[in-house]
Amino acid sequence: MSKIVSIATGVPLYKHKQEDICNFADTIYCTNATDSRKMKFLYGHSGITTRYSVIPDYSSAACCRKFYEKTDDLEPFPDLEKRMECYAENAGVLSVDTIKKCLNEKILPAEITHLITVSCTGLSAPGLDLEIMEAMNLNNNIFRTSVNVMGCYAAIHGLKIADVICKNDKTANVVVVCTELCTLHFQKESSIDNITSTLLFADGCAAVLVQHSSSAQKGFEIKNFYSEVEFKGKKDMSWKLSSKGFLMTLSGYVP
Incomplete structure (x- = not known):
C-alpha cells in the first residue's frame, strides 16, 4: 500500500472578491437591468467569497487592465497564443512554490524519485514537468509523466499512478502536482x-508527497480506488481548444 505523507496548496498573487468578479462579468455579459439582477443573484448565492487568479483585471478598473484590452468589449480579445504565454509564465512558478511547501523538510528535492504533473488549462513542450525539474534542480534521471486534459478527475488519476509506483518500490518518493489556471480562459460570449x-472557477495548485506505507512518515493511507464511466453524460462537461482559448461546456446536470 501507499500513503500521502504531505499535502500543500498554493494560489497566485491576485485575490479577487466575488462581488468584484461579478461586476466584471456584469459589464461583459449583461445588456439590461434584468440580466444584471440575475447575475448578482447567482454570484450572491454561489457560496464563494474570494477567488485567486494570475490575472489582475477581474477587480481592476478598465483603464488598469494588464491582460485584457481596456476597451468596453475587450477587443481585440486575447487569442489562444496569448493565454498559453500567460500559462507558461505562471504555472511553473506556482507549481514549484507549492511543491516546496509540500516537501516541508519531509524530504529534500534531490530525493524526489518520481514527478507527476497534472493540468488541463495549459499545454506546451517542453512541458511543466521539465520546467519544475530545472527550477528545483531535480535529478535529471527521475521518472516523470504528465496527466493532461482529464479535467476535475485528473488529480485522482495522478494519485493512482503514484499508488502503483509506491506499491512496487518501497523507496519511491512520488510528488504529484496539480496546477490549473482556469481564469485564463474567460470567454465573453453571453452563454450559460x-x-x-466564470462564476465558479479560479486558479490554484495542490501538491502531495506519496510514499510506500512502510515509510516512517505519518500519513493518510491509500487503500483503494474505484470509478465508473457513464457515457451518456459525456456531453454535460467538456473542454475544447479553440483559437480564442479553451471552451467549456458545463451542463446543469453536473452535480
Missing part, C-alpha cells in the same frame, strides 16, 4: 456555459 464557468 461561459457565465457558469
Whole structure:
C-alpha cells in the first residue's frame, strides 16, 4: 500500500472578491437591468467569497487592465497564443512554490524519485514537468509523466499512478502536482456555459508527497480506488481548444 505523507496548496498573487468578479462579468455579459439582477443573484448565492487568479483585471478598473484590452468589449480579445504565454509564465512558478511547501523538510528535492504533473488549462513542450525539474534542480534521471486534459478527475488519476509506483518500490518518493489556471480562459460570449464557468472557477495548485506505507512518515493511507464511466453524460462537461482559448461546456446536470 501507499500513503500521502504531505499535502500543500498554493494560489497566485491576485485575490479577487466575488462581488468584484461579478461586476466584471456584469459589464461583459449583461445588456439590461434584468440580466444584471440575475447575475448578482447567482454570484450572491454561489457560496464563494474570494477567488485567486494570475490575472489582475477581474477587480481592476478598465483603464488598469494588464491582460485584457481596456476597451468596453475587450477587443481585440486575447487569442489562444496569448493565454498559453500567460500559462507558461505562471504555472511553473506556482507549481514549484507549492511543491516546496509540500516537501516541508519531509524530504529534500534531490530525493524526489518520481514527478507527476497534472493540468488541463495549459499545454506546451517542453512541458511543466521539465520546467519544475530545472527550477528545483531535480535529478535529471527521475521518472516523470504528465496527466493532461482529464479535467476535475485528473488529480485522482495522478494519485493512482503514484499508488502503483509506491506499491512496487518501497523507496519511491512520488510528488504529484496539480496546477490549473482556469481564469485564463474567460470567454465573453453571453452563454450559460461561459457565465457558469466564470462564476465558479479560479486558479490554484495542490501538491502531495506519496510514499510506500512502510515509510516512517505519518500519513493518510491509500487503500483503494474505484470509478465508473457513464457515457451518456459525456456531453454535460467538456473542454475544447479553440483559437480564442479553451471552451467549456458545463451542463446543469453536473452535480
